Every structure is written in structure tokens, then in C-alpha cells.
Amino acid sequence: NRKIGPRTLVWAEKELVDKSAYEFSEAEAMLKTAEDLAGPYVWGQYDLLVLPPSFPYGGMENPCLTFVTPTLLVSIAMIKVIAHEISHSWTGNLVTNKTWEHFWLNEGHTVYLERRIGGRLFGEQFRHFQALGGWRELQNTINTLGDKNPVTNLVINLDEVDPDVAYSSVPYEKGFALLFYLEQLLGGPDVFIGFLKAYVQKFAYKSIITEDWKKFLYSYFKDKVVDILDKVDWNSWFHAPGMPPVKPTYDMTLSNACIALSQRWIQAKESDLGSFSSADLKEMSSHQLIEFLALLLLEAPLPLSHVQRMQEVYNFNAINNSEIRFRWLRLCIRSKWEEAIPLALKMATDQGRMKFTRPLFRDLYNFDKSRDLAVKTFLEHRASMHPVTSMLVGKDLKQDQ
Structure with missing residues (x-):
């Protein structure tokens, strides 16, 4: 373990402990902010435990000791998940x-x-x-x-x-x-x-x-x-099922760039693909890249030529950030890019966080060229998966009732 704050130790396998201590160094600042918003932290200690990659959730708010996925170590969503688990100290664990x-x-x-x-x-x-x-x-x-x-x-x-x-x-x-x-x-x-x-x-x-x-x-x-x-x-x-009856009002300042770029790709014809370049992303944060890809995933799949061009100009395959990589690979599989199949299978099995593993396996199952391989790969890896992940992916892939 490493001490990262007056009431916080981070625990991890020794290969990851220094990286974990560095990544989670903001925990005390977040705890103080949460106390200011919600009242005193009543649990005394607030430690973090980095679990093996098969851990099925982003985090689990056990009092005094939050469990977290190691996928956070290559993800800017780390702040979001730690803020979420800290917040559970009030809403979830106290109430x-x-x-x-x-x-x-x-x-x-x-x-x-x-x-x-x-x-x-x-x-x-x-x-x-x-x-x-x-x-x-x-x-x-x-x-x-x-x-x-x-x-x-x-x-x-x-x-x-x-x-x-x-x-x-x-x-x-x-x-x-x-x-x-x-x-x-x-x-x-x-x-x-x-x-x-x-x-x-x-x-x-x-x-x-x-x-x-x-x-x-x-x-x-x-x-x-x-x-x-x-x-x-x-x-x-x-x-009532479905979307809420009312949509709240949102400040769009940071979203507008994501919406504009996603619309350019959606509306682009083959002859427009040359107009895209790496400069498109220059002013965008990692959070905005995630949102750009999320917007594309809400639409009909892009033509294969579009995602191939996207890889040429943005080189998303080189990004290790798990939140970006997950959405990018889903986009590729939905556009039926066969070269992405091994990359998507690798991500679905290298870690077991259900937020990533289930949608990747579902998309691979829905693509005729990868369906059999998705089932075969799942069956090969099933024994090393967390039981909840194994059960739910088994249902997704029609292997279990």
C-alpha cells in the first residue's frame, strides 16, 4: 500500500501500487469537497483497493474501503468513478x-x-x-x-x-x-x-x-x-418505462464542439472525407472525445469508409484510454470493420468490467462475421470471468437461458 492522504491508503498488487498512488492522489481533495456539500465524513478511514482486471464494476462503495477496477489507471473517467464512490459514503452507505x-x-x-x-x-x-x-x-x-x-x-x-x-x-x-x-x-x-x-x-x-x-x-x-x-x-x-417525461436544461458550451464534429461525419459523403484531419481534435479534451464517439453511437452505423478514414486521421487505435477505446471499437464493429474484430475481442477479455465487456460482446455477436468467434472466445474465457459477468454475457450471447 501507499499513503496518499491523511485518511487514505491505496492498496494494489505491487506492480500497480505506485501508478495507483499517483492516479488517485486527488482523493483527499474530493473527500473535502464532498464533506462541504453533504456533511461530515463519518467513516473515519477512506482507503482504495485496486482489484484484478476481472472485477465487474467500475467501483464498489464498501464503507472505509472502495474497490476499484484497474481500467481506471488508463482512463480520465478515474475522477468520475472516485467522486462517485466517495459520494456513496453519504448516499448509499449512510442513507x-x-x-x-x-x-x-x-x-x-x-x-x-x-x-x-x-x-x-x-x-x-x-x-x-x-x-x-x-x-x-x-x-x-x-x-x-x-x-x-x-x-x-x-x-x-x-x-x-x-x-x-x-x-x-x-x-x-x-x-x-x-x-x-x-x-x-x-x-x-x-x-x-x-x-x-x-x-x-x-x-x-x-x-x-x-x-x-x-x-x-x-x-x-x-x-x-x-x-x-x-x-x-x-x-x-x-x-413509466423509457426516457423521462421532461428533459432538463443543459449548458451546451462544452458539448457544441462534439455535436458539430459528429454531425460533420454523419453528413459527410465519400467526396468529403478528405476534409477531415488530425487538427479536428486539437482543441478537444479527452472528455469531449468520449462524447463525440458517444454521439456517433446513438446514430445509424457510419459507412465503413468513414471509420477507416477516422482511423487514418485520428489514429484512435493507438489510444489506451479505456473509455475512448471502448466506444471507438464499438463504432468499428457496428460499421462492420473486420480488422477491428481481434481488437474488440481483446478488450472484451483483457478486462471484465461489464460496462465494457457486455456491449463489446453484444456488438460482436450482432456482426455475422464475428458471431461464432465471439461465442468461442467467451466460452474459452468464461472460467476466468467473475460469476456475474459470466452469467450476463452468457445470456447476451444466447448461451444460457
């Missing part, structure tokens, strides 16, 4: 959902706090940029699951349903969207963080359901019940 039907209470509030930390560290435009990225992630999930699928409800019915099978970005991003929408309705970020702090104090060390949260919201904002809260379409937010 907890009583049953998995109300999982959004843990995750929606935690994403909200995580993005508030990001806003403090990198500015309000960055918070809005991350929030809009979350909205796109939700669109992507609902496109995959289907907009009538009951597992896309915010409060879901889990009778006879395994919570692992129902797990998706919905409780995170639909939950966040509701809180972000309420923030905008009820007086802005400063007003709403007051509510969040009071909510944590009120329900500390308790397990609650959505109705408890809603009653407290109504009592905290009692002067805004008739004018604002009663006009919210609670039934659609909680109990």
Missing part, C-alpha cells in the same frame, strides 16, 4: 435504499453528488457537460433495452426478477435527471444542495423507500408544493 426496487435512491443521488464534486473541481460548464453525457448514456441504454421495457422504470417491480439481470444505467441516469430537473425547478444548485444535506441528516443510518424521499422533499420545500411540486408528473418519472 440506503430499503429494497432493490428503490435502487435509484442510492445511485441517482450519488451521481448528483459526484457531478456536484466535478462542478466544484472543474467548473459548472463541466458539470452540465457530464450531465448531458449522462442523458446520452440513458438514451443508449433505453435504445438497447427497449422503451417499453419495465426495467427502464425508475422504480421497478422485481417480483421474480434477479436484480443483477435488471441492472443498467437507468437508476443512475434517470435518477440523476429527476434530481437535476428538480434542482432547476426549485431554485438552482445552492438551494438544492441544502435539501440534499438535510435529506442525509434526516435519514442517516436508515433504509428508506421512494415514498419516504418524496414526503421529505414535500416537507422541505413546503412553500413550493402547489406551484411547483404538484405539477411534476411523478407517475411518469417513477412508473
Whole structure:
């Protein structure tokens, strides 16, 4: 282990411990910011444990000892995941959902706090940029699951349903969207963080359901019940599948460059491909590159010539950042680029984070040229996968019922 702050050690295999200490050096700054937003950190120690690559999640918020994936060590999403797991020290571990039907209470509030930390560290435009990225992630999930699928409800019915099978970005991003929408309705970020702090104090060390949260919201904002809260379409937010009934307002400053470049590629004809160059990305941050690729993934697959040209001018194959590489390889497979098949299979099996492994395997299965190889590769690697990953990829690839 290495000490990286007054209350934080990072633990890892010895080959990774120095790199981990360097990458997670901001943990104390994030803890202090979270305390400022949500109240005192009650757990004493806050350590980080870097797990083997087969660990199926980005992070797991065990009190005092957050488990994290080693894929964060080559990813600028590291700040996001650590801010998320730190935030769980309040929303999730201090105030907890009583049953998995109300999982959004843990995750929606935690994403909200995580993005508030990001806003403090990198500015309000960055918070809005991350929030809009979350909205796109939700669109992507609902496109995959289907907009009538009951597992896309915010409060879901889990009778006879395994919570692992129902797990998706919905409780995170639909939950966040509701809180972000309420923030905008009820007086802005400063007003709403007051509510969040009071909510944590009120329900500390308790397990609650959505109705408890809603009653407290109504009592905290009692002067805004008739004018604002009663006009919210609670039934659609909680109990309807698909996208939320209302889209919050987002500051578009950091998103506009991503939208403009993605539209250029979508609208480009063969004769326009020469107009793209490496200079297109010069002013863009890694976060914006992720968003650019995410926007393309929401559209119909690009022609093969377009992704080949993209590789020529941007050389995405040389990027190790896991968030960028994952989206780039999905784009290639969806455009039926056979040369990308071994790269996508390698990423799907070199690590076992379900956020990456499941969509890559699904895309490979949907491409006729890689379907058999995807199944064969999965069966070869299955024994070394985490049981949850193995079970869910097995269902995705129609190997298990």
C-alpha cells in the first residue's frame, strides 16, 4: 500500500501500487469537497483497493474501503468513478435504499453528488457537460433495452426478477435527471444542495423507500408544493418505462464542439472525407472525445469508409484510454470493420468490467462475421470471468437461458 492522504491508503498488487498512488492522489481533495456539500465524513478511514482486471464494476462503495477496477489507471473517467464512490459514503452507505426496487435512491443521488464534486473541481460548464453525457448514456441504454421495457422504470417491480439481470444505467441516469430537473425547478444548485444535506441528516443510518424521499422533499420545500411540486408528473418519472417525461436544461458550451464534429461525419459523403484531419481534435479534451464517439453511437452505423478514414486521421487505435477505446471499437464493429474484430475481442477479455465487456460482446455477436468467434472466445474465457459477468454475457450471447 501507499499513503496518499491523511485518511487514505491505496492498496494494489505491487506492480500497480505506485501508478495507483499517483492516479488517485486527488482523493483527499474530493473527500473535502464532498464533506462541504453533504456533511461530515463519518467513516473515519477512506482507503482504495485496486482489484484484478476481472472485477465487474467500475467501483464498489464498501464503507472505509472502495474497490476499484484497474481500467481506471488508463482512463480520465478515474475522477468520475472516485467522486462517485466517495459520494456513496453519504448516499448509499449512510442513507440506503430499503429494497432493490428503490435502487435509484442510492445511485441517482450519488451521481448528483459526484457531478456536484466535478462542478466544484472543474467548473459548472463541466458539470452540465457530464450531465448531458449522462442523458446520452440513458438514451443508449433505453435504445438497447427497449422503451417499453419495465426495467427502464425508475422504480421497478422485481417480483421474480434477479436484480443483477435488471441492472443498467437507468437508476443512475434517470435518477440523476429527476434530481437535476428538480434542482432547476426549485431554485438552482445552492438551494438544492441544502435539501440534499438535510435529506442525509434526516435519514442517516436508515433504509428508506421512494415514498419516504418524496414526503421529505414535500416537507422541505413546503412553500413550493402547489406551484411547483404538484405539477411534476411523478407517475411518469417513477412508473413509466423509457426516457423521462421532461428533459432538463443543459449548458451546451462544452458539448457544441462534439455535436458539430459528429454531425460533420454523419453528413459527410465519400467526396468529403478528405476534409477531415488530425487538427479536428486539437482543441478537444479527452472528455469531449468520449462524447463525440458517444454521439456517433446513438446514430445509424457510419459507412465503413468513414471509420477507416477516422482511423487514418485520428489514429484512435493507438489510444489506451479505456473509455475512448471502448466506444471507438464499438463504432468499428457496428460499421462492420473486420480488422477491428481481434481488437474488440481483446478488450472484451483483457478486462471484465461489464460496462465494457457486455456491449463489446453484444456488438460482436450482432456482426455475422464475428458471431461464432465471439461465442468461442467467451466460452474459452468464461472460467476466468467473475460469476456475474459470466452469467450476463452468457445470456447476451444466447448461451444460457
